[in-house]
Amino acid sequence: MNANNGIISQLSQYSVPVTIDRLEAVLEVKGITIFARIDQQAEAEKVELSLCPTQLLLFGNPKAGTSLMVAEPTIALDLPLKVLAWEATDGKVWVSYNDPNYLKQRFSLSDELVKNIAIIAPYRLKISG
Template sequence: MKTSTFVLLTLLFVMSTVYAGEGMVNVESMFSVENTANRMENILKEKGMTIFNRINHSQSAGKIGIELRDTQLIIFGNPKAGSPLMKCQQSIGIDLPQKALIWKDENNKVWISYNNPRYLEKRHEISDCEKAIAKVENVLANITKSAAGK
């Protein structure tokens, strides 16, 4: 029963997620960029993730006279998730730590975007690592869903 409920909820989340470009997952947020980024950062910390940096791209662009819609990047990770992936295929380290881009589009919708772990699996030709990939995939989906208010 628990398994079927989990599978159903995962499918519903995936169906409400927009895939844009190869390897990207975009999840619409109900909040502003700032609030979404704050929520994301707080959830990541609660889950034991390390926040390596938070970059306000639009603020940085403004310093050189370029106007960007609100855009922030959170760089985060946890060796418990990343190290098993690197053990499977060390080259995935180029894509770690994980990143989440929180941004406002031209229609004033706010999105959380991140690299799809299944894309990274293909990109780095990872095999025999299903458990680690699935774990990262589920953790990212759940954290993003919570930060987006879904």
């Protein structure tokens, strides 16, 4: 994994759709609400443009998110949480998401509140095995 401008990217051994399927399944088991799944490649094709496979998953826990927004209303700009699965031009599939520590610093969150968004670490969600 590497962090770049508050974004963590992790290699996935699965295709973009399978990666998002796996993430979605684990989140649902954990009781996390899936708000949307956006196939950005399909949207690009609708306007006759080409894009490597790219899907965005929006998810969260309204109870956890509300406490974050009470503490810092502008965090709503980054909620619900998002995970992006994308295929690079070399065919490798990556999963990218906001580093919880970046959000902690950006919004001056307490350690206790950061726990509400720590679920986004895909390495915990077993995308690579």
